[in-house]
Amino acid sequence: MIDATLVDALASAGAVVIEGARATGKTMTALNVAQSYVFLDDPEVGRFLDASPRSVLEGAAPRLLDEWQIAPEVWNLVRRSVDRSSEPGRFILTGSAVPADDVTRHSGAGRFIRIRQRTMTWWEKQDDTLSPVSLAALFSGERPMSDIDHMPDLESVISRVMLSGFPALTNFTDQKAANRLRAYADEIARVDIPRLADVRHQPEVIRQLIVSLARSVASEVTFTTLAADLRPIAPSIDVKTVGAYVELLQRLFVVEAQWPWAPALRSRARVRTSPKYHLVDPSFAAAVLRATPDRLRNDLTTLGALFESAVVHDLSVFADALGGEVRHYRDSNNKEIDAVVTLADGRWGAVEVKLGGRRFADGVTSLNRVIDQIDTYRVGDPAFRLVVTGTGPTLVTDDGVITAPLAALAP
Numbered sequence: 001m002i003d004a005t006l007v008d009a010l011a012s013a014g015a016v017v018i019e020g021a022r023a024t025g026k027t028m029t030a031l032n033v034a035q036s037y038v039f040l041d042d043p044e045v046g047r048f049l050d051a052s053p054r055s056v057l058e059g060a061a062p063r064l065l066d067e068w069q070i071a072p073e074v075w076n077l078v079r080r081s082v083d084r085s086s087e088p089g090r091f092i093l094t095g096s097a098v099p100a101d102d103v104t105r106h107s108g109a110g111r112f113i114r115i116r117q118r119t120m121t122w123w124e125k126q127d128d129t130l131s132p133v134s135l136a137a138l139f140s141g142e143r144p145m146s147d148i149d150h151m152p153d154l155e156s157v158i159s160r161v162m163l164s165g166f167p168a169l170t171n172f173t174d175q176k177a178a179n180r181l182r183a184y185a186d187e188i189a190r191v192d193i194p195r196l197a198d199v200r201h202q203p204e205v206i207r208q209l210i211v212s213l214a215r216s217v218a219s220e221v222t223f224t225t226l227a228a229d230l231r232p233i234a235p236s237i238d239v240k241t242v243g244a245y246v247e248l249l250q251r252l253f254v255v256e257a258q259w260p261w262a263p264a265l266r267s268r269a270r271v272r273t274s275p276k277y278h279l280v281d282p283s284f285a286a287a288v289l290r291a292t293p294d295r296l297r298n299d300l301t302t303l304g305a306l307f308e309s310a311v312v313h314d315l316s317v318f319a320d321a322l323g324g325e326v327r328h329y330r331d332s333n334n335k336e337i338d339a340v341v342t343l344a345d346g347r348w349g350a351v352e353v354k355l356g357g358r359r360f361a362d363g364v365t366s367l368n369r370v371i372d373q374i375d376t377y378r379v380g381d382p383a384f385r386l387v388v389t390g391t392g393p394t395l396v397t398d399d400g401v402i403t404a405p406l407a408a409l410a411p
Helices: 002-010 026-031 043-051 053-057 073-083 135-139 154-162 174-196 203-215 223-230 239-251 282-288 293-297 300-321 357-372
Strands: 015-019 036-039 063-066 091-095 112-116 255-258 276-279 325-330 336-342 348-354 384-389 402-405
Touching (some): 002 015, 002 112, 002 300, 015 073, 026 063, 026 091, 043 053, 053 063, 073 091, 073 112, 135 348, 135 384, 154 282, 154 300, 174 203, 174 239, 174 282, 203 239, 203 276, 203 282, 223 239, 276 282, 276 300, 282 300, 293 300, 300 325, 300 336, 300 348, 336 357, 357 384, 357 402
Parallel strands (some): 015 091, 015 112, 063 091, 348 384
Antiparallel strands (some): 255 276, 336 348
16 A cells, blocks of 8 residues: 555655554565665664765665664755755655654654555455445545445454554464564563663563553553553553653554544534554554454454454555545544544545444444534535444445445555
């Protein structure tokens, strides 16, 4: 999905920054279009940086500067180089962490375009016989053909939740991938977090925080709740510290916040402002929870939360390609929309998530009730109303609501 976005960005700006968690494939994505490259985590390159920093910029364009955050001074070197030339597509910077802002690293506004590389979507990981339901087409007013003959079963949903979206792990067995993902969590706690900041607690606290976030994935968990989860191993930890640790995980792109959508309402309800949190990949959340297919089969609540996170993940990838984003809605009456896809031109679509295909009618009813209280005179009617299921059919109801399985959702 990101390849076309990268090509468009290179045609529009002097430098493109590809950001995302480690092992999501940023380097390979950049090398696919780069004409020259330098790996800034190479010790030999470090010596060049000390002696002649500008030398790392020399090479055919687009030039890849991989893991630029290791040498944050490169940012300003690139900025000045871009300022001296109007030629687009000169540099690609990849980074798996966001350095702390400081007065020496000026804004890249007007010079840099940032794009986010997430893990692979269900659509990218596996071929399907299902007729695709395109998000872009839904925004254009198209409606899919009904398909009630091909519906995924629960086993296939569990298999896909467990199938890693990290490119290097897609061909691993569930157990081997889970082992690698738990080791990935250990590396985040032991190596990556301390590189970003001095932390007071042992790595085990960060590991447990990742587990707690996985347990509360796709929900409006508070830092107070997370702190309570951590106190058995960190009795004195406070809410402020937990918030700081979550921010560090966000800077590593391991945790992503799904921010609330705040439209004008017809009712007196108040829109809640808490974000939901998701881990970088549903399989990562499953791995740190030590979930197995058998456990998920017998714990549909956890499976449902992981499935909703998978839906939001895939919608986020597809929305990025359209210049949009994914938010959520919940008000003081506890009416909610699981995902609201918004585009820069003001169009929006409402998405409800139901694991079981038989519950799509409940999703239709829920969506219609919530949208009825939104002031569509001010925000416009939704471009579409969509219920994404795990095991349901693809069809359009008489009142225009679409339902489709996540396995059919496409760009």
